[in-house]
Amino acid sequence: MSRATSSSSGPPDRGSAGTPDLFVYGTLALDDVVRTLIDRVPASEQTSAPGWRAARLPDLPYPGLVRDSEAEATGRVYTDLSETEWSVLDAFEDPTYSVEVVRLRSGRSSLAYVWPDEVLADSWTTGSLEGADMQAYLERCSRWRAGWETRSGSG
Secondary structure, three states: OOOOEEOOOOOOOOOOOOOOOEEEOOHHHOHHHHHHHHOOOOOEEEEEEEEEEEEOOOOOOOOEEEEEEEEEEEEEEEOOOOHHHHHHHHHHOOOOOEEEEEEOOOOOEEEEEEOOOOOOOOEOOHHHOOHHHHHHHHHHHHHHHHHHHHHHOOO
C-alpha cells in the first residue's frame, strides 16, 4: 500500500479554500479502519454515486470503485479532512488507484479513489469484512500506520 496516483499530471485540485470532499465506499467507510489510520472519524454524510460500483478485487480484501451504468455505489462523503489526513490516506491507498472526481446522488461532486484494473463481477459491501477478517485488516492498518509514521517522521 503506497501513494495513490491521479489520472492526470497531479492530484486533482483540492481547492484554495481547503480540501474537498472524499467519497468513500469500501474499507475507508468503516469507522474502525479510518480511526486506526487518522485517529478520528471525520464528519460525513451518507450518500451514493450513481453509475459506479464498489467491486470485489481479485485476492484483495478491499474493493475498487469502477464505472457501471447499472449500479450505484453506496458510501459516505467525508467533508472535513485536513491536508495531513489526505496525505495519510493517499499514502495508505494501493498505488493502482487514481484520484478522480465522481458525481454523487445529491448532484455534488467529490473526489474518490477509483480502480482502473481488473475486478470481479460481484460487488463488495462493508459486510465483506467481518469477524476475524476485520480484525486482521485492522491489525494490517495499524502496522502500516506505525511504519508510515516511522518513515515520514510523523509519529
